[in-house]
Amino acid sequence: MNNEALVETIGLDAGYGGTVALSDVNFSAAAGQRIALLGPNGGGKTTLIRTLSGELKAIEGSVNLASETGTVPQHDPARDGWPATAADVVLCGTLDSIPWWRRPGRRQRKLASEALAAVGLADHSTTTYGELSGGQKRRVQVASALAGGARILLLDEPFAGLDAVASRRLEDLIERLAQNGSTILIATHDLEQARSWERVLCLNGEQIAFGEPDSVLTRTNLELTFGSDLIEVPGGGLMAPPHHHEDHEH
Amino acid sequence: MIWIVDQLAAPWQSELAARGGLVALLVGAPAAAIGCWVLLRDLPYAAESLAHGMFPGLVAAALIGIPPAIGGLVGLIFAALLIIGAGRIGLAGDTAVAVAITPLLGLGALIALAGTVPPGLSGILFGDVLAANSSDVLLAALLAVVTLITLRLTHWRLLASGLGRAGSSDFLILLLLALATVAAARALGALLAVALIIGPPVAARTLCSRATPMIIVAAVIAAIAAFTGIELSWHAGIAAGPAIALCAILPAALVSIPMPSWSHRGAS
Numbered sequence: 421m422n423n424e425a426l427v428e429t430i431g432l433d434a435g436y437g438g439t440v441a442l443s444d445v446n447f448s449a450a451a452g453q454r455i456a457l458l459g460p461n462g463g464g465k466t467t468l469i470r471t472l473s474g475e476l477k478a479i480e481g482s483v484n485l486a487s488e489t490g491t492v493p494q495h496d497p498a499r500d501g502w503p504a505t506a507a508d509v510v511l512c513g514t515l516d517s518i519p520w521w522r523r524p525g526r527r528q529r530k531l532a533s534e535a536l537a538a539v540g541l542a543d544h545s546t547t548t549y550g551e552l553s554g555g556q557k558r559r560v561q562v563a564s565a566l567a568g569g570a571r572i573l574l575l576d577e578p579f580a581g582l583d584a585v586a587s588r589r590l591e592d593l594i595e596r597l598a599q600n601g602s603t604i605l606i607a608t609h610d611l612e613q614a615r616s617w618e619r620v621l622c623l624n625g626e627q628i629a630f631g632e633p634d635s636v637l638t639r640t641n642l643e644l645t646f647g648s649d650l651i652e653v654p655g656g657g658l659m660a661p662p663h664h665h666e667d668h669e670h
Numbered sequence: 671m672i673w674i675v676d677q678l679a680a681p682w683q684s685e686l687a688a689r690g691g692l693v694a695l696l697v698g699a700p701a702a703a704i705g706c707w708v709l710l711r712d713l714p715y716a717a718e719s720l721a722h723g724m725f726p727g728l729v730a731a732a733l734i735g736i737p738p739a740i741g742g743l744v745g746l747i748f749a750a751l752l753i754i755g756a757g758r759i760g761l762a763g764d765t766a767v768a769v770a771i772t773p774l775l776g777l778g779a780l781i782a783l784a785g786t787v788p789p790g791l792s793g794i795l796f797g798d799v800l801a802a803n804s805s806d807v808l809l810a811a812l813l814a815v816v817t818l819i820t821l822r823l824t825h826w827r828l829l830a831s832g833l834g835r836a837g838s839s840d841f842l843i844l845l846l847l848a849l850a851t852v853a854a855a856r857a858l859g860a861l862l863a864v865a866l867i868i869g870p871p872v873a874a875r876t877l878c879s880r881a882t883p884m885i886i887v888a889a890v891i892a893a894i895a896a897f898t899g900i901e902l903s904w905h906a907g908i909a910a911g912p913a914i915a916l917c918a919i920l921p922a923a924l925v926s927i928p929m930p931s932w933s934h935r936g937a938s
Binding site: 493496497498499502503505509512513515520521523549564 | 824826
């Protein structure tokens with residue numbers, strides 16, 4: 421594994437029940453890099469995230485990770501009305517580091533408190549999780565991953581359903597975490613956003629391209645990635661088809 | 671005032687009522703604590719079904735003359751195997767539970783009614799907490815300790831399971847529920863045991879937004895239900911089990927009553 425890389429895949433085939441949904445993925449990402457995962461719905465972004473997180477096993481090839489991973493899934497996994505505060509949710513992120521019979525102690529509470537402060541929600545520690553806005557919930561989930569010691573963050577469509585203000589806050593947080601040495605993979609449909617990050621990985625059932633935005637975000641690569649769904653915008657620009665999501669949250 | 675205190679103290683001067691109240695308390699508080707997770711994980715149907723599923727075991731225990739807890743436990747294992755069997759033939763979830771449990775209830779009734787010496791059907795169905803002896807107190811105390819220690823140790827894992835941060839904890843909850851059901855059946859019988867498991871948590875859920883306070887409040891409500899149930903039974907001359915069940919459910923009914931909003935009075 422490359423010395424500087426926190427994440428590396430070599431000839432990775434991933435999928436479900438032995439059926440390959442995403443093939444031949446080769447990329448590596450260093451500390452401090454934000455990697456945009458671009459692709460159509462069903463293109464393999466979530467499959468890659470679930471494989472990197474260890475939820476799915478690689479069918480072929482290998483995944484090398486130099487740190488714990490923390491995932492913010494596309495759909496909030498919390499049950500409606502679950503009786504937990506923001507601090508509780510973050511503290512639950514530390515459970516993997518202690519034996520099952522032990523309760524989180526002072527060290528775990530300190531980690532959780534720092535993580536909540538890092539995402540700018542220290543004032544909401546006692547707020548019931550269900551009362552938080554969509555954007556705040558995503559930040560709490562990021563804090564939960566950070567509290568668990570993850571330096572590799574896997575964010576699956578984190579901007580889906582957020583309004584402009586919440587998106588901006590989350591984007592600032594991602595930038596700050598990258599500056600502090602985290603590697604962050606972000607599934608997105610926003611080409612402009614992808615252009616502003618350090619690397620882009622295009623997927624459409626297989627790896628189409630990987631590298632710096634200027635070299636990857638070409639018309640040819642985008643057509644291979646999104647096919648006929650790619651949208652031409654006035655002025656000669658291109659836009660990825662939007663993610664199918666519900667109402668906006670803030 | 672002294673008259674009221676005397677009246678309240680009256681049942682507790684009877685050894686039978688005092689021991690019954692103690693059993694109801696030892697059974698009720700842990701049952702309500704585990705009931706909180708049952709409610710949160712949407713498993714009340716499983717709770718009711720487990721209580722009904724052990725009915726044949728309780729009847730058989732009464733006929734053979736072995737402790738009801740053992741009969742109830744065997745009944746629960748038999749019910750669990752039937753549910754698994756129903757699942758194996760393609761029935762899913764609640765359907766498998768319904769198909770397996772309903773015949774068990776019928777089987778229990780058949781055994782009870784076929785015997786030449788009736789095994790005290792009303793006690794099995796509705797409990798006979800005043801007949802509790804010192805081994806019932808010991809068993810209730812033991813199950814209470816096991817349940818409360820397990821809940822304390824696994825609290826954060828149970829909480830994380832509802833946040834998608836840990837695997838499903840339903841098996842652990844169902845296991846503890848089975849213990850609570852076996853214990854509660856002695857006090858309230860196979861039909862009313864679920865009142866102690868679900869009633870207090872429903873009221874506590876309305877009053878608390880966090881898990882720990884909810885569990886404490888539910889356990890306190892169950893303890894109060896044990897006390898008031900014995901009082902009601904003593905002074906109204908009704909059976910203790912149903913009286914405790916009524917007191918366990920009443921807070922849930924009270925907190926569910928919509929309150930009028932006086933702040934909007936007169937607003938157009």
